[in-house]
Amino acid sequence: MGLFLLWFLFGIGIFIQIIYLLVIFGRTAFYKLPKSGGSTADEEAVTVVVPAHNEYKNLKVLIPKLFEQDYPKYDVLVINDRSTDRTKRLLEEMMAIYPRLRSVTVKYTPSHVTSKKYALTLGIKVAKSDVILLTDADCIPASDQWIRKMTQPVRTQDKVFSIGYSGYERVSGFLNKWIQFETLKTGLYYLSFALWKAPFMGVGRNLCYRRSFFMEVKAFKGIWHIEGGDDDLFVNRYATGKNTAVVIDPEANTLSKPKENWKEYKVQKKRHLHAGKYYRGEDKRKIGFYALSHALFWIGGLGLLIYFGLEGNWERFLIVFGIILVRSFLLLGIFTSASKKINGSKVPANILINDFLYLGYFWVLGSVSHQSKDIQWK
Template sequence: MGLFLLWFFFGIGVIIQLVYLLVIFGRTAWFKSITKSSKNQIPEEGVTVLVAAHNEFQNLKILIPRLFEQDYPKFDVMVVNDRSTDRTKRLLEEMMALYPKLRSVTIKYTPNHVTPKKFALTLGIKVAKNDVILLTDADCMPTNDQWIRKMTAPIREDGKTFSIGFSGYEVKSSLLNKWIQFETMLTALFYFSFGLWKAPFMGVGRNLCYRKSFFMEVKAFKGLWHLEGGDDDLFVNQYATGKNSAIVIDPCATTTSIPKETWKEYLVQKKRHLNAGKYYRGEDKRKIGLFSLSHALFWIGAIGLMIYFGVETELEQFLIVLGIVLVRSFLVLSIFNSASKKIQGSATPMNVLINDFIYLGYFWVLGSVSYQAKDIPWK
């Protein structure tokens, strides 16, 4: 009976994993962009780049000049100074003298019934000059001067409401950074692939675009005010559809953030992100949950069977299981590397095979803790 269950778990895990890897994640890994030359004559619509910042003096000092290097004719930058106690306000005053298209609004306090970042974003969007809003964070840098043009194209040219992009992290040599690269790419494989399958369910606020008019029409964060997170993924989860959304896969449309340097900082950040996941629609929870369950069944079955056949010295059966594990490992490595090249323009070091195994404990342990945790403050 025990051997039957191991084969059963292993078989179910193999089948579902192959569906995710080849049918779903393959949409991103083997994505082919379509060039639309007919769109070139459309007049460029104005864009507002919006940044909500709390004590981000050092990052804004670098970000603002970088934003004004963008090759796009009609855009401005709105920085919401959210209760900063550092030199942010003075920096913005100095920068506005240098960059006429830079604007700012200062928040001195947050009302009791709302959470800080949602209030900051809502105020910034309300006073934005343009209807196309492109969001990023203060510690997040565009990787190319075509970022605005590429990220806003689906909204300006194709009539979409949401444009969902990728935001990665700076590459460093630490084990933590390699895990961050892996987990970030796995998350992108989920929301890019389902988005390409006309079933979008999340986006990241470090690189997200939508229309101000839609934001105001649906009363934006209605029903989400009490949650610390979810200003990006839950907003997309509620309102994005296969018809009104586009996934932007282009190395010129990405941004790069500063990664956490310690495991403690990283785990706090991830707990906040994973905590928002419990508010996803049921069908979207199942998209992630089914992959993680099959991932666990695969490894539990594989390890159990190899131990059993190793002890019983049934070499042929042992080699069959090992062969399946190796085939899956090859697919995982191939898909991650291919997706990274499509999205970022290069394969990022991420210890794919080791981290794929570590994910077994990461999702079930940290996911369970985060699911039960109370909201974790933004800043």
């Protein structure tokens, strides 16, 4: 009975894994990059919105980068959210240098709402343009074509949402290798399902939508009280296969500074994973089926290897090991191809090791985040 159960778990796991890797993640891995379109004389104006809380050092780098963009009609709006550092003085100095830079200062946050959503709402309300392009203060555009490419579906294809990818700088150390892997995996989830006309999330570090739609649905109505979710929960509520487009292009990415220690990373991921608690049921299942099949695959596979190894049944041991090996090569191939399409770069290191470690990450940290009540933005 125990042997049958192990085979059953292993079989179900590998079956679902192959479906996800080839049919779903394959949409990103085998995606054909569109031909670059030229500029037009009547390109719609864009407002780049940057929420910032004590981001003096990051804004000092970001703001000049934003004004290197090759796009004719745009302004930059920085939302100074209760900053106590030199952010205000920096913005005043920068506005004297860059006429298209504006700022909004948030002095307090009402008790019934979360700080970042409140700050974003105040900023978006006074944005000059209907096309809003969001990023964070610790991000920089990957190229001078970022505005043009990220906003193109909203400006020219009558889309409400344009979902992009935001990666992290590569530095040495195991934590960074893990961040690269987990970020690429998350990107595979939401980009692939959006390509399948079933979008369920986006990241606020690289997200575009129309201000008029934001105001029409009354901003973050229904999710004001949830810390985080200003990006993924907003997309989860309102994005559809018809009103949403995906932008997969290395030139349309943003690049963020990675967390430098496990404590900061844990705070960040708890916030991200906690928001998933409020996804629609069907979207929870999109993530859950992969995570469950991933666990069944490894539990069943390792269980069979141990069983046949102890029995000395090396023929069946090699069959199971061969199946695991095939799935590993398939995973590596999909991730390698997807990384080239998304980032224009090689796949992150330690993919196969991190794939195994993902078991603990998802089930342990995910469970803790689901129950946590100490979620915070800053």
